[in-house]
Structures are given as C-alpha cells and as structure tokens.
Amino acid sequence: MSPRTLKCDTLLKKLSVYHSESKLFSAVKACFANAHRVIDRFHVQHLAFDAVQEIRIKHRWEALEQENQEYEQAKRAAVKYEPARLSNGDTAKQLLARSRYLLFKHPRLWTREQQQKAELLFSHYPLIHKSYQLSLRLGEVYSEVKIGSGFIFQGKLVIKFTY
Incomplete structure (x- = not known):
C-alpha cells in the first residue's frame, strides 16, 4: 500500500456502502479496515x-x-x-x-x-x-x-x- 492510501485509511471514519453482499463492499472493507461501513x-x-x-x-x-x-x-x-x-x-x-x-x-x-x-x-x-x-x-x-x-x-x- 502506498503512504497516500494508508493516510486515507486512517482518516476515513465512516463510509456508506450499498450492502454487504456487493463486491464493492469487500473491496471497501479491505481498503478501509478502520472505517465503519454504513448502510442507509x-x-x-x-x-x-x-x-x-x-x-x-x-x-x-x-x-x-x-x-x-x-x-x-x-x-x-x-x-x-x-x-x-x-x-x-x-x-x-x-x-x-x-x-x-x-x-x-x-x-x-x-x-x-x-x-x-x-x-x-x-x-x-x-x-x-x-x-x-x-x-x-x-x-x-x-x-x-x-x-x-x-x-x-x-x-x-x-x-x-x-x-
């Protein structure tokens, strides 16, 4: 991971995602492990x-x-x-x-x-x-x-x- 990605990962606290079964959700979970995933x-x-x-x-x-x-x-x-x-x-x-x-x-x-x-x-x-x-x-x-x-x-x- 690049330093830029790591910085973004630690700064991002909350992220809205469509739902947990999507491929995007898996990618978001891997890239932004510290963020809470929110379903609206x-x-x-x-x-x-x-x-x-x-x-x-x-x-x-x-x-x-x-x-x-x-x-x-x-x-x-x-x-x-x-x-x-x-x-x-x-x-x-x-x-x-x-x-x-x-x-x-x-x-x-x-x-x-x-x-x-x-x-x-x-x-x-x-x-x-x-x-x-x-x-x-x-x-x-x-x-x-x-x-x-x-x-x-x-x-x-x-x-x-x-x-």
Whole structure:
C-alpha cells in the first residue's frame, strides 16, 4: 500500500456502502479496515421490499405451475378448462400479479380496491402478509430513531440512521 492510501485509511471514519453482499463492499472493507461501513435507510428498506416481492413471485410461479397442471389434466380428460376464481373474480396468478404495487405502499395509502385485494392476498398467502408486516415495522424503526443514533450489527457493521 502506498503512504497516500494508508493516510486515507486512517482518516476515513465512516463510509456508506450499498450492502454487504456487493463486491464493492469487500473491496471497501479491505481498503478501509478502520472505517465503519454504513448502510442507509433507503437501501435497507429497498432490500426488505425486494424480499417481500421475491416471496410474492415465488407464489406466483407456483400458481402458474398449478394452473398449467390443471389445464393439462382438463385437456387429457377432454373437458373445457375453467380456472378457479377468487371472490374478486381473479385467479390466484392474477391476484399475485396485480398485487405487486400495493406491496410497495403503506396501507394508509391504499385505495379501497387495493385494501380489498390486500385482504384477499393476505388471507390466501400468510407468508406474504408476514413479510410485508415485517418490512413495515422496519420502516417504523427508522421513523422512531433519533438523528445520529444507531446500533452495531453483526460485529463490525454499523447501521447509522441519519435523516
């Protein structure tokens, strides 16, 4: 390491990085070993919402597969295929596709139609409901924490709330 790099390493106290799984994070960790790595509110909540969407997408793929199997069975039996409909008229795969955007919004911002869709979605897919509730609670943590406070996470990683 050059003297210039060493000086920078000792002067830098805090560094904001996207998230700990990125290659950049590993490089930053190696180059700036004395600095606290900070993950900001936006990126943490973004990861939480992505996790909710991954669960929704997993269920959607399962619904697509089930509908394809039912279609093939009806075809073999020479019967017209009619997919099962939920109380709002959607099939499971339609409900899962059409609920994408409501899972990014806070419930107080939902329209009446989105509220009804959410109730139906959550009653059929409790894991989506649980993960959505957890992502909302994570957002509430950030609103309750005072500027400049934070906590240590997994040993060295510091999540700093500064907004």
